[in-house]
Amino acid sequence: MNLQQLRYVVATAEHRTMTDAARSLYIAQPALSRAIRDLERELGMTLFARSGRGVVVTPQGRRVVKLAKEALDAVHEIEALATHTHSGGSELRIASPPSLESGLAGRLLPAYVSEHPGVRVHIVRCDGRDGVVNAIREQRADLGLTDLPVPADLVSHPLERQEIVLISPPGLDLPESIPMIRMNGMRLVLPLPGSARRREFDQLFATYGVRPIVAAETDERGGWLSTIRSASASLLGYRGMAEQAVRAGLVVRSLDPPLRRIIALVHARRRLPGMAQDFLTVAENRSAV
The missing domain is CATH 3.40.190.290 (D-Maltodextrin-Binding Protein; domain 2)
Known part of the structure; x- marks a missing residue:
């Protein structure tokens, strides 16, 4: 069992179809199905029952999904703590494509820095929405600025x-x-x-x-x-x-x-560092949606 399999289980439970779950994870559907089957075989239990075009979480599966979410949340908190310690707790990383960077640098960053002058903000330049999503998932950025929609494992805060x-x-x-x-x-x-x-x-x-x-x-x-x-x-x-x-x-x-298109700040489903939460507050106070 590994963390990737746990992410697959949670995504499948949330989307209720292998196809939609695979799309949200940016992987091929056969690869997702194979990973789920391997985990079921390893655990000796059925996590999902096939129903028409979708899947239904079994009673045993519901317990596994709950524990998987808790385990992933714990891993995210540990990673956030390590990042916070490594950066000295004073750098906020925001992923953005070049097409949206001018709005980020021209409107949101000055407002945030004026309220939090001790925080360095680093813009992680990405190629489009997929690049922003990957930067968030790979812990290279705390927040991302992109257009919607984004995969279900990310939380979005519409701005404009x-x-x-x-x-x-x-x-x-x-x-x-x-x-x-x-x-x-x-x-x-x-x-x-x-x-x-x-x-x-x-x-x-x-x-x-x-x-x-x-x-x-x-x-x-x-x-x-x-x-x-x-x-x-x-x-x-x-x-x-x-x-x-x-x-x-x-x-x-x-x-x-x-x-x-709706432009939003996005982040992973985990407890955010204080700097990121402060930036969200500043951005949402200036939201035009």
Whole structure:
């Protein structure tokens, strides 16, 4: 038995289907099923009974799930204590993709630092939502700033709704507000195939019957300005990126109908260090949701 198996058991109990649990854990469903079967064989008990497309937690399974949650909570507290001791208790780590970093640095950090001047804040730069989730899970960050949804093993605190805009090189013959259908045949820079963000964009395009031309595929948002120029293509990004885009000579346009995403602070389901809890308080006092 290991901690990974315990996490799998808890996720399966919470989601009630192997498919949804595997998706929340970012693993393949067969790998999750195999891990659960191996643990059941090791324990000599059935934890989940199959029921149609989902699973039902058995009476023995409920006891195991409860103990697994307690064990994982204890491990998280020990890891948090070790991190707190190692950092001297004075560094707060916040994971963020480049597309949201300007809002974090420009609005939330000054408010927090003014109230807690003795705390150093380190921004852990990540590639999109998946990178933020992994930074939280791997204990490389105490908090994460990302758009929703996030997997069920993380807690989210919505802060604001941010508009998605089209960022393009100059010279394109496009209206000020872009009807979704106008992206049909448009050259776009898109996330890598198989990523959560790419699946969301693909679903969006399918909803509006849009088939863009894939000019480039990347999850490296740090170089998005150069990618737009080198590929002579447009990018769907957040309104918070607009100021940097305009300074770089790019054009920012709204979409029709408008698209907005909820931006939230997220963290693992465990007791937070005091610095992280203080940051949440500051952020929630300034929440626009």
